[in-house]
Amino acid sequence: MIPALTEQFLIERPVFDSATGIASFGYALGDLHFVETLDFPAGADLAAAGSASFRKLLDLTAIVLGVSYFKLRAPFEIVAPNIALSEAERAFAIDVYENGLGEFYARNTLLRFGKLSIHAPHDAGTARPAITLPDRTLLPIGGGKDSLVSVDLLTHTGVEFTPFAVNPKGPILTSVDKIGTAPVYVTRTLDAEMIRLGKEDDYYNGHVPSTAINSMIASLCALLFGYNQIVLSNERSASEGNVTFDGRETNHQYSKSLGFELLIASVLSDATGGALKYFSLLRPYSEARIASLFTHETKFDRVFSSCNRNFRLTGNDGPLWCGECPKCHFVFLIFAPFMAKHRLLSIFGKDLLDNPANEASFRELAGLAGQKPWECVGEILEAAACLYTLTRHADWHEAAVVKAVKADLLAQYGEPKLQMAMAECLTDSHDHHIPPALAAKVAAYAV
Structure with a gap:
């Protein structure tokens, strides 16, 4: 393995083509260059695609998607010369690359906690005007029991929702078919060279925070197709870690944890002037x-x-x-x-x-x-x-x-x-981020 001490991970500014619905994300590690794409369905709001809020979310999505390429070498320095970050966004990015990759570091015995730096222009963080988003719910479907319990809870509390998934397959497709509501699907195409290199001995491989990745993609869909809340199905158990490594608890499910939920919810809210909400409906439950x-x-x-x-x-x-x-x-x-x-x-x-x-x-x-x-x-x-x-x-x-x-x-x-x-x-926790009115309805049903 070539030392990562002198290497940089470059995150290029992403590009969204409103005519094709394709967003492109470029990355580089030394002389290696990668391009990942997201293919969104037709029907996007072109005005939303041109908004400052969408531009900000697209930039932040580039940061988060980058973990898949960064981990090939796991260098200490990340540079994003054309993506301005506020202090809160910079902290969010560091959190994704440190705690979000905690399992990856532990299993590869890489000491990175507290040692990573992100070089990007400073965004003064002035408040963005609130955008207008319809009162609609985007519900990520994972194909397992959790999101299907959310389907049941939302259905019985009268909250209409749209199923959402990235690269749906197998149980996701069959579950959505049973739900019977037209979904929003996004096709994510990883760079083939990254996948190939990840299998070679000269490069690292391992777990990435998939919930963080899919959540950022969902936020883009929320603006493009008009949804004011993204409802996750992460339980309170997800906040428990696996092992202590490099002086810090590492958690396979970190991007499903309550701590990360609060962090990303704040970032998404700030990017949209408070218009976009993000929370887990199942957070009170084991x-x-x-x-x-x-x-x-x-x-x-x-x-x-x-x-x-x-x-x-x-x-x-x-x-x-x-x-x-x-x-x-x-x-x-x-x-x-x-x-x-x-x-x-x-x-x-x-x-x-x-x-x-x-x-x-x-x-x-x-x-x-x-x-x-x-x-x-x-x-x-x-x-x-x-x-x-x-x-x-x-x-x-x-x-x-x-x-x-x-x-x-x-x-x-x-x-x-x-x-x-x-x-x-079997006792529900009060430590959650669910809007009070919805929390009351769900608690009344889930007895």
């Missing part, structure tokens, strides 16, 4: 609470999936659930206390808790061995509480994994702590 809410609706049982094998660049021709990965194991675990056993088995096609080969994975999820997996899974104590609940559940207490971990679970945590943890999982 993963277990979301699983319990999912059981209220059955129409998505055969189309949703949280298994990462469905979202690989190369696609997936297999089943919706592989049954082997931590994501499959965790989702099965949190559904088990709330969903009828026959329904859960029909969704997954097999009993993941009755297979001794899965024991090590469930032990990691519950904090009995190893570390929390680098996956979008819930809190360690939450998983432990769900496992404890199954030791007392008529349908599950004889399952191979449940029997195997019971003694160690009780020895490590103790019964009172596990009981309290389960109660807390």
